[in-house]
Amino acid sequence: MNALPEVLAVVVVRDGALPSGADETVAEAGGAVLLTGTGTVRAAKELTAARATWTVESSHVVPGSLAATLAPLLDEVRVVLLPASPDGRDLAPRLAFTTGRPLHAGAVRCGTSTADLSRVDDAVELRVRFDGPVVVTLAPGVRGVGRPLAPPEPVEITAAPAEVLDVELVEVRDPEPETVELTEAGRILGGGAGLVRRGEDGAAVMRTLTAVAAWLGASAGATRVVTDAGWAGHDRQIGTTGVVVDPELYVAFGISGATQHTGGLGRPEHVVSINTDPSCPMTAMADLGIIADAPEVLRELDRRRRDA
Amino acid sequence: MPEVDAVVVGAGPAGSAAALELARAGRSVILLERGPFPGSKNVYGGVVYGRVLDEVLPEWWREVPVQRWVTRRSTMVLTDHQALTVDFRTEDWGSAPYNGMTTYRADFDSWLAGKAVEAGARLVTSTVATDVLREDGRVVGVRTDRPDGDIRARVVIAADGVNSFLAKQAGLLPGTDPEHQTLGVKETLSLPRGTIDERFQLSGDQGADFEVLGGTGEIAGGGFLYTNRDTVSVGVVLSLTGLAESGRRPEDVLADLKAHPAIAPYLRGAELKEYSAHLIPEGGYRSMPPLSTPGMLVTGDAAAMCLAAGIWLEGVNFALGSGLAAGRTAAEAVENGGGLEGYRQRLEGNFVLADHKRLQRAPGLVLSDRVQQQYPKVLCDFAQGVFTVGNPAPKPGLGKLFRDTAARHGVRLRQLAADAWTGLRTFG
Amino acid sequence: MRVAVAVSRSWQRVEVDPLTGALGSGHRGETPAEHAALEHALRLAERTGGQVHAITAGPADAEGGVRDALAAGAHRATRIDLDTPCEPHAVAHGGSAADALAAAAADADLVLCGDRSADGGTGATPAFLAAHLGAAQALGVLHLELDGDRLLAHRRLDRGAREVLRLPSPAVVSVEGGLRLRRASLPAVLAAQDAEIDVVPWTPAPPRGDVVSTRARRPRPRACPPPSGHSAHQRVLELTGALVDRTPPTVVGPLDAAEAADELLSYLERHGYRP
Ligand SMILES: Cc1cc2nc3c(=O)[nH]c(=O)nc-3n(C[C@H](O)[C@H](O)[C@H](O)COP(=O)(O)OP(=O)(O)OC[C@H]3O[C@@H](n4cnc5c(N)ncnc54)[C@H](O)[C@@H]3O)c2cc1C
Ligand SMILES: Cc1cc2nc3c(=O)[nH]c(=O)nc-3n(C[C@H](O)[C@H](O)[C@H](O)COP(=O)(O)OP(=O)(O)OC[C@H]3O[C@@H](n4cnc5c(N)ncnc54)[C@H](O)[C@@H]3O)c2cc1C
Numbered sequence A: 001m002n003a004l005p006e007v008l009a010v011v012v013v014r015d016g017a018l019p020s021g022a023d024e025t026v027a028e029a030g031g032a033v034l035l036t037g038t039g040t041v042r043a044a045k046e047l048t049a050a051r052a053t054w055t056v057e058s059s060h061v062v063p064g065s066l067a068a069t070l071a072p073l074l075d076e077v078r079v080v081l082l083p084a085s086p087d088g089r090d091l092a093p094r095l096a097f098t099t100g101r102p103l104h105a106g107a108v109r110c111g112t113s114t115a116d117l118s119r120v121d122d123a124v125e126l127r128v129r130f131d132g133p134v135v136v137t138l139a140p141g142v143r144g145v146g147r148p149l150a151p152p153e154p155v156e157i158t159a160a161p162a163e164v165l166d167v168e169l170v171e172v173r174d175p176e177p178e179t180v181e182l183t184e185a186g187r188i189l190g191g192g193a194g195l196v197r198r199g200e201d202g203a204a205v206m207r208t209l210t211a212v213a214a215w216l217g218a219s220a221g222a223t224r225v226v227t228d229a230g231w232a233g234h235d236r237q238i239g240t241t242g243v244v245v246d247p248e249l250y251v252a253f254g255i256s257g258a259t260q261h262t263g264g265l266g267r268p269e270h271v272v273s274i275n276t277d278p279s280c281p282m283t284a285m286a287d288l289g290i291i292a293d294a295p296e297v298l299r300e301l302d303r304r305r306r307d308a
Numbered sequence B: 001m002p003e004v005d006a007v008v009v010g011a012g013p014a015g016s017a018a019a020l021e022l023a024r025a026g027r028s029v030i031l032l033e034r035g036p037f038p039g040s041k042n043v044y045g046g047v048v049y050g051r052v053l054d055e056v057l058p059e060w061w062r063e064v065p066v067q068r069w070v071t072r073r074s075t076m077v078l079t080d081h082q083a084l085t086v087d088f089r090t091e092d093w094g095s096a097p098y099n100g101m102t103t104y105r106a107d108f109d110s111w112l113a114g115k116a117v118e119a120g121a122r123l124v125t126s127t128v129a130t131d132v133l134r135e136d137g138r139v140v141g142v143r144t145d146r147p148d149g150d151i152r153a154r155v156v157i158a159a160d161g162v163n164s165f166l167a168k169q170a171g172l173l174p175g176t177d178p179e180h181q182t183l184g185v186k187e188t189l190s191l192p193r194g195t196i197d198e199r200f201q202l203s204g205d206q207g208a209d210f211e212v213l214g215g216t217g218e219i220a221g222g223g224f225l226y227t228n229r230d231t232v233s234v235g236v237v238l239s240l241t242g243l244a245e246s247g248r249r250p251e252d253v254l255a256d257l258k259a260h261p262a263i264a265p266y267l268r269g270a271e272l273k274e275y276s277a278h279l280i281p282e283g284g285y286r287s288m289p290p291l292s293t294p295g296m297l298v299t300g301d302a303a304a305m306c307l308a309a310g311i312w313l314e315g316v317n318f319a320l321g322s323g324l325a326a327g328r329t330a331a332e333a334v335e336n337g338g339g340l341e342g343y344r345q346r347l348e349g350n351f352v353l354a355d356h357k358r359l360q361r362a363p364g365l366v367l368s369d370r371v372q373q374q375y376p377k378v379l380c381d382f383a384q385g386v387f388t389v390g391n392p393a394p395k396p397g398l399g400k401l402f403r404d405t406a407a408r409h410g411v412r413l414r415q416l417a418a419d420a421w422t423g424l425r426t427f428g
Numbered sequence C: 001m002r003v004a005v006a007v008s009r010s011w012q013r014v015e016v017d018p019l020t021g022a023l024g025s026g027h028r029g030e031t032p033a034e035h036a037a038l039e040h041a042l043r044l045a046e047r048t049g050g051q052v053h054a055i056t057a058g059p060a061d062a063e064g065g066v067r068d069a070l071a072a073g074a075h076r077a078t079r080i081d082l083d084t085p086c087e088p089h090a091v092a093h094g095g096s097a098a099d100a101l102a103a104a105a106a107d108a109d110l111v112l113c114g115d116r117s118a119d120g121g122t123g124a125t126p127a128f129l130a131a132h133l134g135a136a137q138a139l140g141v142l143h144l145e146l147d148g149d150r151l152l153a154h155r156r157l158d159r160g161a162r163e164v165l166r167l168p169s170p171a172v173v174s175v176e177g178g179l180r181l182r183r184a185s186l187p188a189v190l191a192a193q194d195a196e197i198d199v200v201p202w203t204p205a206p207p208r209g210d211v212v213s214t215r216a217r218r219p220r221p222r223a224c225p226p227p228s229g230h231s232a233h234q235r236v237l238e239l240t241g242a243l244v245d246r247t248p249p250t251v252v253g254p255l256d257a258a259e260a261a262d263e264l265l266s267y268l269e270r271h272g273y274r275p
């Protein structure tokens, strides 16, 4: 059963760890997946949506060589689907180039002859039709996975590694909690307009929030009011036009809880709102509403962090 | 240090017009703009009366970035639950040479600045003028926030808008003056083009311009509602002092206007795209600063040339008119080494100061308590009285009805006559 | 070191009609990430005695971007004459400028790009560019440093991990925003307005007319694992989470800062977020 199917997920793994969106991509591809990278056989056991798994182990995770190694194997595959994780986005264009296929990046749905692409900060969905072979990347988190399947026994393919000019890995560094991309953070402290007093340096306040968050093992996020004012980077904006997060714990400092903000909040199990207004939507949806002056509370927490 | 004939600060309509005129006269001119492109920071309602563009470009309407041509003007008098509307429409305004157009400032300002650049002006964006340079009591250039940012110029033109920083630095504006300024806040709302056509009874590229008297609660001011291609602009203009006294937030006042039964049906289902706020110099003729000082001219909103008087809210055309005059005066002064005194005469000689002189009493009148609070109620109640069929009671005599209505709202006929007379002298 | 910087002149404000999905567009310009790329390039050139070559593929008004680069200190500028109107096809297919850019960047040791262009770009251009040039690639780089005569790039991986990569030559690197571009002096801005820009004519590949529909995005339903309860009633409860234990909502206060901090920290402790 070496023949690869028409639609195939290609997932890059590192040290046996699957990237975000791996199972969704496999599910979208109908259960057929080729794992490549390092620790592929171990990673195969972690899959919950696979019906058939192939592995191509490599010594490094570098896009140029991986693309050149995989290209000859994919001749019969019409739709090559990768998760739009950092490694997927890295490899997909190289695979497309090497195999002479078009790339449809950032899909939210992928069929056998059409794909829906999300563009302009998720504002528009474009459907493209294809009748030849393509490479598609699927945005993580768009579809979910249904009933978990027992991982099938992987079929190992040995492919001759290709020599292509690539970067050289020096080291991999573990994430620091405060820089974990918000989307993956399990705990988030959010800062809103109420956290910054008129005339105060909002950027400094957000730095304090970040420090306090790190102390609590959390990341710092913000509302659009805060990111628009330039007090935090736009990558920190949580909401429908910012990043969509899914933490377990959300602590809102001076946030009113506009739908555009909470729409990007997922379903946190624990929500705390610190606000002077007891009836604002954020406090209404909180498990614990603390009626207090958010800037002062943050300052107090920062004092305790320093003393700790 | 760069040396040029003229430096123009602010690439709004006034500044671009001035730079265009200078460049056309063959003068070297730098046009400074603090935003990343002209119009990026500019806020206004949305209607430009473009006829003055005839002086800029023949058949300007063929290329100006227009949204719709205004063919319908309504003036609405609102109380909190009533509306009396005078509605006017004409096909004449729907073809060349046109009357008013709705346009987005980002498009319009970029277009006009582009004309200046085509003529040879040098536009420098993302650059703020931070001071004027002086020698012997004369303005000789500006300082900008860039490294090595001084520019020497034989004439500096301040076209930096309301509360002109430059005019203040040059000692022409005493300071901010809340009495003579209003705050304009505006929302741009999306609606499908067809829906706009239907609700405002328009077709093709026709547009509507509604001006609102009353409707701003206890705060003196007014409102407007304009149609773009697939958005509408709705806004209020509020007296700064009134706003401060009321303790309300401008966006709440706007929300109330949007919810008014006479306005809400136009906006139903619209989605908010943009909210913006900006000051408007509203003092008119009587609050204008000196228009020049040796080495410097002041133009457009910087010189308080916006005409804001109830049924009119026109600033762009006055900015264009005064900017062209400033550019021409500066070009001549550079050419024959003369002074800048001719600027005021030029403006007196055309619509810019003529209109302002004629309407100099308008701001006081329009923002007066009677016009703001009492007259709308009198008018609306009177209309309601006329149209209410109160059978079996007989119809009232209209004269008596009016007197009674006025009296009920504490308006004395003598005052009314006096205001009417002021109004006639002002607008007549 | 010869460093090329690719600055796009993409649509800054693409508007999507929420009802029809029709696209509208506002002004063109560069992104903060591209400005960061330029700043990286200028710093590297200063440190290594190298040259910076600013490249854009766009219509005539795209020259604004490379002129800004010249004003900030780039040595040379090239525009590849290529227009991408704001229409569904162009928005769907990122990376289509890569072949044009490759033609101008062929002599560079290092090409720096932004991680994403403004008009809904996907960040694919730099990877395609690397493929065209036969160069190594590092995408989404947060930090660049010189280590002897080689460059080290710190790149974002999944879940906040980072990898540190040593770059060979040639290499294409895309960087995230963050590093601020230096402010050009006024004389430099004026000089850049008159500077010579090489314009390279280009015939774009014929457009693939494969976009069949455009609409405002609506999230698709998410699959979730089926409930395991025995009766239908139980499964419904499971799906809706109706009877799941929840912390009862509490509102406390007004509290002063110290009390509020105590309240918050003890809540975190109760729920196992703190030791
Ligand atoms: C099309 C569109 C898209 C949008 N997308 C997003 C998005 O993706 N993300 C997003 O966040 N927003 C988004 N917004 C904006 C959103 O509607 C809200 O305006 C924004 O979320 C409000 O942010 P905020 O809670 O920080 O500010 P505000 O709404 O101003 O709330 C401030 C809160 O702080 C409280 N407060 C004030 N002083 C104190 C104090 N001293 N101590 C404690 N509390 C205090 C106030 O009671 C209030 O509840 C979008 C808007 C539009 C129109
Ligand atoms: C809500 C509202 C509605 C309005 N509606 C209308 C209407 O419907 N029709 C109409 O005709 N008028 C209207 N106006 C008035 C009109 O907007 C102004 O009168 C007009 O814009 C004046 O043009 P200007 O060129 O003098 O100033 P502005 O348009 O204000 O331009 C000034 C320029 O200078 C720049 N600048 C400022 N300071 C500096 C500096 N230090 N260095 C460099 N650059 C600087 C600014 O960025 C700006 O581009 C309205 C105004 C408001 C606020």
Ligand SMILES: Nc1ncnc2c1ncn2[C@@H]1O[C@H](COP(=O)(O)O)[C@@H](O)[C@H]1O
Pocket: C006, C007, C008, C009, C031, C033, C034, C055, C056, C057, C058, C094, C095, C097, C101, C112, C113, C114, C115, C116, C117, C120, C121, C122, C123, C124, C125, C126, C174
């Ligand atoms: N037309 C272009 N001209 C110059 N650089 C470009 C162009 N398109 C993309 N790039 C570069 O590639 C990066 C990623 O773009 P994109 O793939 O469109 O998201 C941008 O930040 C630019 O550095």
